Amino acid sequence: MKHNIKIIAILLTMFLVSQLIGIFIIGIYSPQVSQVIDDEGNLLNVTSYNLPYGMEPPEGVSPAGTLISIAIAIAIAVVVILLLMKFKVELFLRLWFFAVVTLALAISLNAIFFKFQLPSAAIIAIAIALPLAFIKIFKRNIIVHNITELAIYPGIAAIFVPLLNIWTVVLLLILISIYDMYAVWKAGFMQKMAQYHIEKLRLFPGFFLPTLGKKQKAMMKDAKTSPSKAKKLKDKKIKVNVAILGGGDVVFPMILAGVVLNTLGLLPALIIVAGATAALATLFYYSKKGKSYPAMPFITIGSLIALGIAFLI
Incomplete structure (x- = not known):
């Protein structure tokens, strides 16, 4: 195993909890059909999703059209990020992530407040999301980072779910899996992007668990009991291992x-x-340790097997 049992258990728990939160949030934003009478006296069915901040799905857009738009948007986003990595515009990227995180968090929080009929739910949600996003992006608190990750992807998924149907999502998962395999096993730029996010941007879009090896833990323990060793430790670079799970690996099965x-x-x-x-x-x-793996192909296979079982029930 690449990571120890404890780390794996934490990552799996966060993944599972995020998926369950996603189902809860998406369920609240499920389409509600109501009947209204137009000016000519005709009875019309109107579908509403109660999504805040102008994120209601546009009318007349087919799931196939949405799939093409998502694929193009992902391709453009990857190219833009790779270009920005070369020009070292970290502040711009942090502001970009700050905006996305704030919106996604606010959508998830709004769903909870809306569920319990809290007045001005959208305003309260954005007021809470802003400081959380600021701490996450600019202050680097590992606890805030991972807790907010649990709610970010449900908010993103809630935007895309109304735009797709089962078969377009299946095709999307297959395309993302092919891209993931190419980016990790062939081109290798996925690892470079992850390293850039962690070392330069000092943030990571996904679950992030820093861990210490036995030697590093022993050094930290000795430093707590010995002032001289603590002083020496300050001048040393301690190797910190990280266990990560990318945001795409969380949000696509959630969709x-x-x-x-x-x-x-x-x-x-x-x-x-x-x-x-x-x-x-x-x-x-x-x-295995020392190797990088694209998670999406495996998650897609598991999801498609589960989908087959779901159709049989």
Whole structure:
């Protein structure tokens, strides 16, 4: 195994909890159909999603069109990030992440406040999301980072779920898996992007767990009991290992679970979550130290097997 059991358990727990939060948030934003009478006296069905901040899905956009738009947007985003990495515009990228994190957090928080009929839910949600996003992006608190990650991806998924159907999401997962394999195993730029995010931007879009080896832990323990060793330790660079799970590995199976929730119901959506989690656990178990693995192909396989089971129920 690439990581010890404790680290794997924490990553899997965060993944699972985030998926369950995603189902809860997406369920709150599920489409509500109401009937209204137009000026000519005709009875019309109107679908609303209650998404705040102008994020309601546009009318007349097909799932296939949305899939193409998402694929193009991802390609452009990757190219832009790779270019910005060369020009070293870290502040711009931090501001970009700050805006995305704030919006995603606010959408998730708004769903909870909306569920409990809290007045001015959208305003309160954005007021809470702003300082959390600031701490996450600019202050580097590992606890705030991982806790907010649990709510960020449900907010992002809630935006895309209404725009897709099951088959377009399946195709999206397959395309993302192919991209992930190429980026990690062939081109290698995924590792460079992760390293750039951690070392230069000092943030990572995904779950992030820094860990110390036995030697480093012993040095830290000695430093606590010996002032002289503590002084020497300040002048040394301590190697810190990191266990990470990218945000895409979390949000894409969540989008599938959300679409299944709106189409087939809660139990099939939970089956998708179980399949994705089991696939991720399998990857963690068989992964080897010193090697990089694209998680999406494994998660996609688990999700598609789960989808087949869901259709049989």
